[in-house]
Amino acid sequence: MSSVRAGVPPAPSLEWAYFLDVDGTLIDIADTPDAVHIDAALLELIARLQQESGAVALVSGRGLAFLDQRLGKLNLPMAGQHGLERRTAEGRLWTHAAPAAAKTAIKAALAPILARHPGLLLEDKGLTLALHYRLAPRLASYAHRLMARLAADADAGLEVQRGRCVAEIKPAGMDKGAAITAYLTEPPFKGRRPVFIGDDRNDEHGFAAVNKRDGISIKVGKGASCARYRLPDVAAVRRWLADVLTKRKPT
Numbered sequence: 607m608s609s610v611r612a613g614v615p616p617a618p619s620l621e622w623a624y625f626l627d628v629d630g631t632l633i634d635i636a637d638t639p640d641a642v643h644i645d646a647a648l649l650e651l652i653a654r655l656q657q658e659s660g661a662v663a664l665v666s667g668r669g670l671a672f673l674d675q676r677l678g679k680l681n682l683p684m685a686g687q688h689g690l691e692r693r694t695a696e697g698r699l700w701t702h703a704a705p706a707a708a709k710t711a712i713k714a715a716l717a718p719i720l721a722r723h724p725g726l727l728l729e730d731k732g733l734t735l736a737l738h739y740r741l742a743p744r745l746a747s748y749a750h751r752l753m754a755r756l757a758a759d760a761d762a763g764l765e766v767q768r769g770r771c772v773a774e775i776k777p778a779g780m781d782k783g784a785a786i787t788a789y790l791t792e793p794p795f796k797g798r799r800p801v802f803i804g805d806d807r808n809d810e811h812g813f814a815a816v817n818k819r820d821g822i823s824i825k826v827g828k829g830a831s832c833a834r835y836r837l838p839d840v841a842a843v844r845r846w847l848a849d850v851l852t853k854r855k856p857t
Contacts, residue, residue, distance in 0.1 A: 783811030
C-alpha cells in the first residue's frame, strides 16, 4: 500500500456508480457491533442519492441481515460480509459460506478464551466469525494470531480478514473488490465510472478494483492506502455525497 494523496476527491457526478462502505464511512465506529446509530439524515441522503444517480450499492463488512434491519427501507443493492453475500439490483442473492463444521469447531475453541477475556467479543455473522477487541486493544496481536491459527487448523479454505479492531475468519478468495467488480458487469452499474469510499484495511481490495477501472477510490481518515483520494471523517463523506445532489443529469 502507498500513502493516499492529500486533498479531497474531484467534484462528484450523477453519472458515476457509487459503492459505499458503512461503518467508519457513513456512520461512526461504535464500541460494540450492535451499538451503532443510523440517523434519519443518512437514510434521506442515501435515498436521494439513489433516486438522482440510480447506481448506488452498499459494500460492507456487516451482514445483509443487519443492513436490511437498519437500512433495508432504502431497497438498495447490497454486498455484505466483505462480499461473501451480494444482492443484485434485480434482487438475486449470491452467498459464499464458511463450512458449518469448521465454524462450530472454531466457536468451541474460542469459548474458553472468551470466558477468560471478557473484552473480546465474538460476532457470528452467519457466513463468517468476527473477533472484536475494541474493548481490549492490548489483545490485538493475540486476537490476530489466535484467529490465524484457528483458520489454519480448520483446513477448510478459510482466511483471516483484518479490520479496525477485529479479526474475522471467512472463506478465502472473496472480498469487497470482487463484489464491486461483479456489480460493474450488471445494470445499473455497468458502463459507469466507479466510486468506492471506505475507511479500513479490508477496503483495500475495493480501492484496488476501482483503481483498475480509472475510478474514484476514497480513503476515510488516516493511514496508508492504495486509494487515490482522502476525506477526513464521516461528516466529510456525507458532505461530499450531498454535493452530488446539487448536480443534474444532462437533458
